[in-house]
Amino acid sequence: MGSLAFRFMSLGFTFRDLILRPKNILETVGVRPGFTVLDYGCGPGSYSIIGAELVGRSGKVYALDISPLAVQWVQRNAAKKGLTNIETILSDCKTGLPGGSIDVALLYDTLHDLRNPEDTLKEIYRVLKPSGILSVSDHHMKDGEIVSRVTSDGLFRFEERRRTMGKKTYRFSKGD
Numbered sequence: 421m422g423s424l425a426f427r428f429m430s431l432g433f434t435f436r437d438l439i440l441r442p443k444n445i446l447e448t449v450g451v452r453p454g455f456t457v458l459d460y461g462c463g464p465g466s467y468s469i470i471g472a473e474l475v476g477r478s479g480k481v482y483a484l485d486i487s488p489l490a491v492q493w494v495q496r497n498a499a500k501k502g503l504t505n506i507e508t509i510l511s512d513c514k515t516g517l518p519g520g521s522i523d524v525a526l527l528y529d530t531l532h533d534l535r536n537p538e539d540t541l542k543e544i545y546r547v548l549k550p551s552g553i554l555s556v557s558d559h560h561m562k563d564g565e566i567v568s569r570v571t572s573d574g575l576f577r578f579e580e581r582r583r584t585m586g587k588k589t590y591r592f593s594k595g596d
Contacts, residue, residue, distance in 0.1 A: 442470040448584040449555045449591070454478040455523040458515065458547060460540070461485060461530030465494035472503045482517065484509040513539050515547055522547045525554045532560040537569060545575040545594060554592040566590050
């Protein structure tokens with residue numbers, strides 16, 4: 421994605437965030453102080469920045485994206501806000517994180533566009549703690565598609581669907 425297209429997308433997300441309020445969504449998901457969060461496919465970082473504020477100094481947010489522009493955008497916005505608990509990862513799948521290190525993984529508006537969703541879900545499964553949460557939302561997919569894609573290989577178990585501020589999120593736990 422080019423710079424102009426990315427800026428246009430980011431502007432759209434800014435307007436979306438005025439209505440959907442990422443903070444309310446992350447609080448509903450259960451993000452709390454001290455948590456470690458992976459924002460997989462972070463884009464311009466709407467959820468990463470708010471997540472870093474919610475987890476506080478004792479927590480950490482990893483903002484992963486395939487786009488160097490997205491990673492730069494998150495780094496710049498985190499610096500503007502003085503947030504030192506965000507680390508960016510430029511990748512199309514592997515996180516480089518230790519296994520069992522993540523409390524909550526966010527997969528928002530990304531699942532439909534993944535090159536290899538099976539490998540991505542395996543990587544998220546690997547880095548989630550045993551009690552970890554995978555929160556998925558993708559307005560490009562139907563309800564049944566999201567649940568079946570995430571649970572098809574048995575790694576994740578569907579827990580619930582919620583609607584917060586007009587955004588549907590799906591909560592999954594590890595299937596073991």
